[in-house]
Amino acid sequence: MLKINMKEIEALKTLLSSDVDLGKDEDILRHLKKRLTPTGKVELFIDGASNLQKKTAGLGGIFYRKGVELFTFAEFRPNLTNNEAEYGALIFGLEKAIELRLNQIDIYSDSELVVRQIMGQYKVKNERMAVLHKTAHDLLDEFEQWTMTHVRREKNTRADALSKEGIQIGS
Incomplete structure (x- = not known):
């Protein structure tokens, strides 16, 4: 930071x-x-979590540059499914990256669905998800260069913890 x-x-x-x-x-x-002045590429690890019984969700993410933590976020959102929270974390992270004037980003998520939809490998069938998908792509268009990669849950524990922290903010 x-x-x-x-x-x-x-x-x-x-x-x-x-x-x-x-x-x-x-x-x-x-x-x-x-x-x-932004220099070089950053990495963004994201995760979303939801508690359907309590109708709460959390968004979490971490920005790194060359292995050094730059910025983290843990945000509360009401009434989101887990997949919507995953998209929410992506969108929030992209908005922060734009705000921080970062123009090259490698994104990592443990949501295979979101990664494959963003990369065009899966179709987006749900109407609510289609809106989030479009928003994410509109934000990605702002970047000079970007990638998105699926990672195993074990490689995303920090973002997972931040997303759960986001749920707690609203409890």
């Missing part, structure tokens, strides 16, 4: 104010710009 120190915050304030000579803050701003 990007952390901005006090000098960088002050430099941003200076930059955003009108008619100001950057002077002494120029080096700080150059360094900040370098830190904010």
Whole structure:
């Protein structure tokens, strides 16, 4: 996760104010710009979970760059099936990646259904899923390059834990 120190915050304030000579803050701003410029590919591991009895669902995900954790999320959503929660995690993760100005992404999910639907190997038959599928593809179109790969559940334990944490947020 990007952390901005006090000098960088002050430099941003200076930059955003009108008619100001950057002077002494120029080096700080150059360094900040370098830190904010997306470089290289990121990995996103996602998972969704649902509790149909309680009508709750959770979305979880982790962004990595070169093995270093950049950002995590655990979000609550009501009234979603497990497959809808899987799509929800994908959509939320893609929205975050766009917000963070990441333009190359490798996505990993333990939902074979979602991966195969996104990759065009399975048809989307359910109306609610079709809407989520279209939303995900619209977001994927924003990326310069992307891949999506199915992983075994054992390789996705962190995202799984975050999705279950998301359920707890709403309980």
